[in-house]
Amino acid sequence: MKTQLSPDRDLSAQIAEAIRDAIVSGQLIVDARLPSEAELSDTFGVSRPTVREALKRLAAQSLIRTRRGATGGAYVNRLSYDEAYGQQITTSTLLLSMNEVDFHTACEARFAMERACVALSAQRRSADHLAAMRAEVHRQSQPGLSDESFCASDVAFHRALVDGAGNPVLSYQLAGAVEAMQPLMNMITYSARPREQIIHLHTTLTDALENGDAAQAETLLTELEQITQMLGETTLQARAKAKG
Amino acid sequence: MKTQLSPDRDLSAQIAEAIRDAIVSGQLIVDARLPSEAELSDTFGVSRPTVREALKRLAAQSLIRTRRGATGGAYVNRLSYDEAYGQQITTSTLLLSMNEVDFHTACEARFAMERACVALSAQRRSADHLAAMRAEVHRQSQPGLSDESFCASDVAFHRALVDGAGNPVLSYQLAGAVEAMQPLMNMITYSARPREQIIHLHTTLTDALENGDAAQAETLLTELEQITQMLGETTLQARAKAKG
DNA sequence: ATACAATTAATTGTCTGACAATTAAAATCG
DNA sequence: CGATTTTAATTGTCAGACAATTAATTGTAT
Incomplete structure (x- = not known):
């Protein structure tokens, strides 16, 4: 020393x-x-x-x-995955909010990274992962669910998807990144129609992983990204209108 | 408060x-x-x-x-990208070393994430990014280059590739992850033959990005991963032999 | 001898009060 | 008016003290 x-x-x-x-x-x-x-x-x-x-x-x-x-x-101290998550999340969250990263950029990054592990998930996901995903889909379809709860369930769904890749390093990096983007994603208002679309895509995505169909899973993730981007744009426009 | x-x-x-x-x-x-x-x-x-x-x-x-x-x-403080990198790198590095993440897992995660942004890079990379990549390839082909220097140049090459995606959030997440894995990657000894293969793949990869061919770029990254995995395995076996 | 209680020692947590170093603004002077 | 000096505010560092906590040690009674 x-x-x-x-x-x-x-x-x-x-x-x-x-x-x-x-x-x-x-x-x-x-x-x-x-x-x-x-x-x-x-x-x-x-x-x-x-x-x-x-x-x-x-x-x-x-x-x-x-x-x-x-x-x-x-x-x-032995740095635990949980502690490391926690630190990465606060750091990333602050970075995104303080540097005014726009919704589009954050969203693009998130889905790009998720596509990174969907191929591995299609090979390795366990029955537990699939069950967790289906459980979240079920929660998402409950009537009267608040936007925030829907969003939280969405994160849980994607978290299970990522964990399905069976690579702790990947889980660590992605979970941190996805959670850090939560404040931005939380701005979205999910009305009934897009919820239906998202739930349908989640169901199909779970099926694809169950069948080991990586290519379809990637396509579905891209569709999800497009919906999310559109919702974000709509929400932002509505806000701008309410403001001006 | x-x-x-x-x-x-x-x-x-x-x-x-x-x-x-x-x-x-x-x-x-x-x-x-x-x-x-x-x-x-x-x-x-x-x-x-x-x-x-x-x-x-x-x-x-x-x-x-x-x-x-x-x-x-x-x-x-306004958290700068550089500060955030720094923290993420020390955290991730410690996490990997203290939790004994093996080479295979780290390597898989690294290349999975890189594949995540290669599609975007193929669309958006600027001439500067391509030039940076070619410069690193040139350095890698210099005779007498130490393993460590070769490895550092490899990181710089992939860093340029990631930056080419033009998404600062993606760059931030990936740069942190890739750098954190450096200590593990540094264990590798690069002999002449694999260096040739890697340099050739780097060149072809740069060409693919220049031509906007995302699919080929992804394939090439997968080939790079296979070579890296093999090299890691060989190195580890050699170490185990020297030890026992 | 053993179980239990009291003592002791080591260590971190906190407080008080002080002075040095640094910096910008205010006052002073030519 | 411009340059210089003074001043005030603030963080950086120090010394010494005491409280709180914890485990080991010692003492004591059964």
């Missing part, structure tokens, strides 16, 4: 960086215990508050966890 | 959460200035070090930036 600090940059940031490097490079392995705050103060030649600020930076990225008490201290 | 803190959880974590919520929900907009540390201490009823730990947590996620001086303070 590098202990040479330059005095002109934030000390806590440099210390956090040094420890992060040690973790990423494998010098500090999972569940390894870091020196106590007092020891770190000594080795880096800074005060304990400064060390603590550094440790909080790392804790914010789920790189370490801390525990009080006799055998307490800071331990290198 | 919620100021009600429960005494049994980390105060700095709760404060960070409260401010983060205010940012994500839009109560605090980009470039808004947070109250000074002294003011935050008062409103939350905690000491300044505690407030500072909370702010460092947010800074670690690039949610705020701080500046010293008269008009200094903590400001809500």
Whole structure:
């Protein structure tokens, strides 16, 4: 662990960086215990508050966890898929909202990525995945469902589709991306007619995966994208009209 | 901003959460200035070090930036694509290394996602993208190139391919994913024969994009994946042999 | 000897108060 | 009016203290 600090940059940031490097490079392995705050103060030649600020930076990225008490201290955290999702989602969500990504771009990206794993899903999806998808389709066809709930169910449907590919890396990347786009997708108002269309496409898509027909599944996803794009456009136009 | 803190959880974590919520929900907009540390201490009823730990947590996620001086303070940060990349890459890299994702899975995910945008690239790639790709192919054919450099150039090539899709969301998601897999891809040793094959596929792939032939581009990517998978397997077998 | 209780030590969490460094604005002076 | 100095506000860092928590150790009674 590098202990040479330059005095002109934030000390806590440099210390956090040094420890992060040690973790990423494998010098500090999972569940390894870091020196106590007092020891770190000594080795880096800074005060304990400064060390603590550094440790909080790392804790914010789920790189370490801390525990009080006799055998307490800071331990290198095994980054779980769930934690990683969470961070990716907040990051992506902020990125999309702050940089004013338009609906069209977000939608295009989402469906492009989904098409990426539909071929694998057609080969590997389990009965559980198909059941989960059909369950969501059923929920979507319930009368009186709010737009938000319909949208949430839509996400769950696509999540099952993605998980069907049986590749955790793909699931991780896509789930993060799809969830991050939720705020944008949530702007849509789903009236009765498009809901019918979407539900029909979802049903057919599930059938296609059951039959291992990847090509048809891709075509159906493209159709879904077109409907979604149209709905988004309509919604935006309606808003612009209400505004002006 | 919620100021009600429960005494049994980390105060700095709760404060960070409260401010983060205010940012994500839009109560605090980009470039808004947070109250000074002294003011935050008062409103939350905690000491300044505690407030500072909370702010460092947010800074670690690039949610705020701080500046010293008269008009200094903590400001809500506009998350840039670069910062978001950086965070996604460290998170994904750690996730892959700590959870022992195998080469096959990582490789499959990478190429699946690349196929996701090749269709768009075939439509939209500019002359600049094609030029960048050809430049990397040229570098790859230089004699005496180290495996690591070859690999880095490979990433640059695929990065140009992805950017060619002209969708910043797609670029962001994919660039992060591809870079995170670098440590795994770097294990490969590229001997002369596979290099030739790869370079040939890269050239043909560039041509396909230039001609707008999406179908052929996808096929070529699949061939590239097969070669990469084979190389990975060979490398791993060689390592296992050397070990045992 | 064993089960249970009290003590102890190590460690993080928090507070107080102080001073240094930095920065922009305000005041001063030529 | 322009350049320089002063001032005020703010973050960065430090030192020392005490509270809270936790596990190990010690002590004690059965």
